[in-house]
Amino acid sequence: xxQTNSRDTKQKILDAAIYLFNSKGFTGTSVRExxxxxNVNVAHISYYFKGKGGLxxxxxxxxxEGYLKIIEENYSHIQYGNTHDVLSKMILDLLHYQHxxxxxxRLVYREVTVDSVLNREVMTTYLTKEKYYIKSLLEQxxxxxxxxxxxxxxxxxxxxxxxxxxxxQPQYMSEVLHxxxxxxxxxxxxxxxxxxxxxxxxxxxxxxxxxLLAIR
Amino acid sequence: xxQTNSRDTKQKILDAAIYLFNSKGFTGTSVRExxxxxNVNVAHISYYFKGKGGLxxxxxxxxxEGYLKIIEENYSHIQYGNTHDVLSKMILDLLHYQHxxxxxxRLVYREVTVDSVLNREVMTTYLTKEKYYIKSLLEQxxxxxxxxxxxxxxxxxxxxxxxxxxxxQPQYMSEVLHxxxxxxxxxxxxxxxxxxxxxxxxxxxxxxxxxLLAIR
Amino acid sequence: xxQTNSRDTKQKILDAAIYLFNSKGFTGTSVRExxxxxNVNVAHISYYFKGKGGLxxxxxxxxxEGYLKIIEENYSHIQYGNTHDVLSKMILDLLHYQHxxxxxxRLVYREVTVDSVLNREVMTTYLTKEKYYIKSLLEQxxxxxxxxxxxxxxxxxxxxxxxxxxxxQPQYMSEVLHxxxxxxxxxxxxxxxxxxxxxxxxxxxxxxxxxLLAIR
Amino acid sequence: xxQTNSRDTKQKILDAAIYLFNSKGFTGTSVRExxxxxNVNVAHISYYFKGKGGLxxxxxxxxxEGYLKIIEENYSHIQYGNTHDVLSKMILDLLHYQHxxxxxxRLVYREVTVDSVLNREVMTTYLTKEKYYIKSLLEQxxxxxxxxxxxxxxxxxxxxxxxxxxxxQPQYMSEVLHxxxxxxxxxxxxxxxxxxxxxxxxxxxxxxxxxLLAIR
DNA sequence: CATGAATGAGCGTTCATTCAT
DNA sequence: AATGAATGAACGCTCATTCAT
Numbered sequence: 001x002x003q004t005n006s007r008d009t010k011q012k013i014l015d016a017a018i019y020l021f022n023s024k025g026f027t028g029t030s031v032r033e034x035x036x037x038x039n040v041n042v043a044h045i046s047y048y049f050k051g052k053g054g055l056x057x058x059x060x061x062x063x064x065e066g067y068l069k070i071i072e073e074n075y076s077h078i079q080y081g082n083t084h085d086v087l088s089k090m091i092l093d094l095l096h097y098q099h100x101x102x103x104x105x106r107l108v109y110r111e112v113t114v115d116s117v118l119n120r121e122v123m124t125t126y127l128t129k130e131k132y133y134i135k136s137l138l139e140q141x142x143x144x145x146x147x148x149x150x151x152x153x154x155x156x157x158x159x160x161x162x163x164x165x166x167x168x169q170p171q172y173m174s175e176v177l178h179x180x181x182x183x184x185x186x187x188x189x190x191x192x193x194x195x196x197x198x199x200x201x202x203x204x205x206x207x208x209x210x211x212l213l214a215i216r
Numbered sequence: 217x218x219q220t221n222s223r224d225t226k227q228k229i230l231d232a233a234i235y236l237f238n239s240k241g242f243t244g245t246s247v248r249e250x251x252x253x254x255n256v257n258v259a260h261i262s263y264y265f266k267g268k269g270g271l272x273x274x275x276x277x278x279x280x281e282g283y284l285k286i287i288e289e290n291y292s293h294i295q296y297g298n299t300h301d302v303l304s305k306m307i308l309d310l311l312h313y314q315h316x317x318x319x320x321x322r323l324v325y326r327e328v329t330v331d332s333v334l335n336r337e338v339m340t341t342y343l344t345k346e347k348y349y350i351k352s353l354l355e356q357x358x359x360x361x362x363x364x365x366x367x368x369x370x371x372x373x374x375x376x377x378x379x380x381x382x383x384x385q386p387q388y389m390s391e392v393l394h395x396x397x398x399x400x401x402x403x404x405x406x407x408x409x410x411x412x413x414x415x416x417x418x419x420x421x422x423x424x425x426x427x428l429l430a431i432r
Numbered sequence: 433x434x435q436t437n438s439r440d441t442k443q444k445i446l447d448a449a450i451y452l453f454n455s456k457g458f459t460g461t462s463v464r465e466x467x468x469x470x471n472v473n474v475a476h477i478s479y480y481f482k483g484k485g486g487l488x489x490x491x492x493x494x495x496x497e498g499y500l501k502i503i504e505e506n507y508s509h510i511q512y513g514n515t516h517d518v519l520s521k522m523i524l525d526l527l528h529y530q531h532x533x534x535x536x537x538r539l540v541y542r543e544v545t546v547d548s549v550l551n552r553e554v555m556t557t558y559l560t561k562e563k564y565y566i567k568s569l570l571e572q573x574x575x576x577x578x579x580x581x582x583x584x585x586x587x588x589x590x591x592x593x594x595x596x597x598x599x600x601q602p603q604y605m606s607e608v609l610h611x612x613x614x615x616x617x618x619x620x621x622x623x624x625x626x627x628x629x630x631x632x633x634x635x636x637x638x639x640x641x642x643x644l645l646a647i648r
Numbered sequence: 649x650x651q652t653n654s655r656d657t658k659q660k661i662l663d664a665a666i667y668l669f670n671s672k673g674f675t676g677t678s679v680r681e682x683x684x685x686x687n688v689n690v691a692h693i694s695y696y697f698k699g700k701g702g703l704x705x706x707x708x709x710x711x712x713e714g715y716l717k718i719i720e721e722n723y724s725h726i727q728y729g730n731t732h733d734v735l736s737k738m739i740l741d742l743l744h745y746q747h748x749x750x751x752x753x754r755l756v757y758r759e760v761t762v763d764s765v766l767n768r769e770v771m772t773t774y775l776t777k778e779k780y781y782i783k784s785l786l787e788q789x790x791x792x793x794x795x796x797x798x799x800x801x802x803x804x805x806x807x808x809x810x811x812x813x814x815x816x817q818p819q820y821m822s823e824v825l826h827x828x829x830x831x832x833x834x835x836x837x838x839x840x841x842x843x844x845x846x847x848x849x850x851x852x853x854x855x856x857x858x859x860l861l862a863i864r
Numbered sequence: 865c866a867t868g869a870a871t872g873a874g875c876g877t878t879c880a881t882t883c884a885t
Numbered sequence: 886a887a888t889g890a891a892t893g894a895a896c897g898c899t900c901a902t903t904c905a906t
Contacts, residue, residue, distance in 0.1 A: 006886075023331040024243075025242075025330045026244075027241055028330065032879085043881080043883085043887080044886090044888095051880070052880065052881090110326060115387065119387065123388060151405070153394070154395075154409045157389070161382070165377035165381060169329055173373070177372060197416070200416035221869085246895075256870090258898085259872085259898080259900090262897080267898070268897065441890080455763040456762060456763065462876080463877085475879090475892075478878075484876065485876095546672060546676065555820060560824055589813065590810055590845070593812075594809050597809035605805070608771050621802070632844070680899085688866095690867095691867070691902085692866080692867095693901090
């Protein structure tokens with residue numbers, strides 16, 4: 001009876017879509033299911049998002065925009081000698097971002113593994129930037145002698161794998177490993193693991209000292 | 217017109233299904249597409265695999281059976297003091313397995329991220345076993361003083377993430393990172409990375425020596 | 433092209449379904465045939481009636497509701513000594529009802545002879561009520577001394593057989609017996625037959641008189 | 649392992665078909681269901697009966713042949729003054745026939761209510777003969793003054809209705825009326841009802857006597 | 865004779881989207 | 886802005902039948 005404004009309707013659609021795409025997959029979800037769950041007329045989905053495809057595009061874009069913003073914001077704090085700290089902070093922020101957008105994270109990371117034009121666009125628009133920033137950080141750390149030399153693409157794979165995987169398989173986490181990734185403390189616990197990984201990239205003390213000596 | 221035997225037909229269906237499920241996802245692929253690609257009558261899919269769902273189940277089960285067989289085979293070689301070597305070898309074998317079943321790997325790892333009864337069954341049938349073996353290996357390594365203490369579930373997450381992710385995102389690998397995961401040498405290159413990760417689990421020389429001294 | 437209202441569409445589907453179910457049977461009719469005959473999109477059948485099964489259920493329920501209404505209405509006029517008149521009138525009304533819904537009658541009476549959940553529901557919902565009313569009427573008539581004693585279930589079988597059969601086999605009626613049950617006068621002619629049957633239930637004059645004498 | 653001869657196979661198919669056609673209807677039953685139930689290869693149905701349709705035709709023909717044989721056999725005993733006895737005996741024999749072929753009776757009486765070429769053939773081949781014999785019997789009885797005058801087609805309808813209906817609705821009989829038509833004694837109980845009906849056709853004593861007097 | 869693979873048409877249903885109201 | 890009727894294509898699946906082995 002009460003009139004809802006378009007902001008509400010759009011948000012209700014988005015919430016329903018996130019839930020359903022997350023749990024059943026994009027192609028496994030029908031627009032009618034979304035409309036029913038959102039208590040909204042079916043036609044609104046085409047009206048507001050130009051169809052089911054547009055709805056996914058909207059979700060994915062929004063997700064990666066927030067994702068990239070975190071990376072860019074952290075990257076902007078780069079100075080001489082602080083690449084390790086910047087990377088640490090970036091990782092923590094991304095973990096928080098994923099945690100706050102758990103359902104969206106899962107669906108985005110999954111849908112991006114199918115061959116589609118959307119996937120292509122995501123890669124050229126967001127993932128190349130993501131790669132650029134991480135690569136730059138690692139390169140600078142290596143140049144400054146803090147990170148050991150390594151094949152950077154492989155390091156990027158590892159970082160992304162470690163970051164994303166837990167949010168792609170929450171049911172496995174909880175039902176097999178008995179870890180609750182949706183609990184707030186998971187972020188901090190898992191963050192420690194990623195710091196250990198990060199430390200393993202560091203030039204070890206001995207080599208580092210030797211390097212310094214050699215330089216002198 | 218000529219009648220072919222059932223082995224051929226079944227295999228043609230499987231090949232087509234792997235390709236299409238891999239590239240478009242399970243729900244995004246229709247049985248008619250599969251039948252067309254396999255040059256086979258649509259009815260055969262239900263006839264041989266009890267429907268589209270049965271086809272996926274068959275693929276996933278077969279994949280995880282081969283996967284688990286590798287883990288069990290390697291695990292059987294466990295002896296005192298060789299956990300590190302067993303794990304290394306297991307990782308290499310799994311990388312090879314994934315490489316030889318690249319398309320199947322991607323589709324299995326993806327489809328297992330949706331909420332479904334199949335997923336449930338996979339977790340209780342295969343993934344709990346996988347967890348058991350890896351956990352046992354790590355625990356023994358820790359007990360024997362080779363691996364540093366750590367929260368084992370988190371280590372399992374990391375290992376699985378590092379192992380599976382590259383095969384879940386081949387397009388990202390090739391188009392953004394310019395790595396060709398389908399080339400044979402990728403396995404060996406990436407294997408080195410995983411060995412580095414494995415080494416990072418080792419008790420470092422210093423502590424190890426100190427421990428040995430203390431024991432004497 | 434022009435949009436018609438839903439009442440029209442539903443009715444067109446119903447008319448087509450009655451005709452086709454009547455002539456070819458429920459399982460022998462396809463939804464596409466119905467849709468074509470109704471000049472309506474196939475999807476509307478599921479849209480309005482929740483599938484082919486729902487369509488049959490709707491038809492059967494509506495039929496028996498009208499059928500029972502007649503029985504209840506007549507039953508409500510029951511008074512001391514008028515059971516014979518009430519039964520006569522009820523039979524005439526039911527004959528008219530069947531005549532006005534000739535096609536529906538045939539399909540309902542036929543489909544109710546297959547083993548199905550719908551059939552079960554019809555029996556518990558409608559036919560037990562029908563039995564109750566007829567049984568009550570006959571029992572009262574017997575108690576009051578108008579009807580000869582008899583095994584009531586057998587009388588019910590006979591009444592129902594005589595009432596329904598002509599409408600279950602109209603082709604036989606017209607092509608073998610050369611009777612046109614669809615002509616209006618058939619109702620009145622056949623009604624006379626049923627009255628004769630009803631009279632055969634009556635205690636005959638002699639016995640009746642004797643009974644009365646004996647009572648005095 | 650043991651080789652079955654073709655007689656067995658045919659009979660197994662017939663038994664399975666009778667059961668399934670009876671319970672689910674002809675169009676509601678698939679040849680594969682029949683083959684499964686008969687433990688026989690699907691192809692045999694087409695091989696032996698020229699398809700599903702031929703199977704039904706075979707069943708219906710056989711049924712009506714036995715049915716007609718009973719009528720003809722009884723009719724052959726007709727003599728002056730015994731029409732009533734002949735009819736009684738015929739009715740009893742038909743009740744027995746229906747009882748011994750309960751499932752087949754139901755399916756035949758049902759399938760004969762759809763519009764089909766088979767139905768047409770049945771009417772011209774068997775039902776016209778059935779009509780001829782019953783009509784002749786009734787006409788002779790009327791001529792001889794035993795049966796009251798009546799519209800013969802209507803009498804035929806009644807006789808057929810009363811005879812067939814109980815076997816067309818066994819579930820109704822048992823679940824609503826709590827009569828077990830499959831029990832042997834039902835035949836005799838119900839036979840009494842049909843004799844009462846038959847007696848109601850008789851010229852009553854008074855009128856008969858009066859007629860006789862008038863004739864003299 | 866018996867088998868099971870193979871066929872292609874058809875099944876009932878659901879799809880994403882459009883559009884008049 | 887919001888509705889629900891309407892569309893036609895596509896969905897997964899089953900059908901009765903054929904036929905080489």
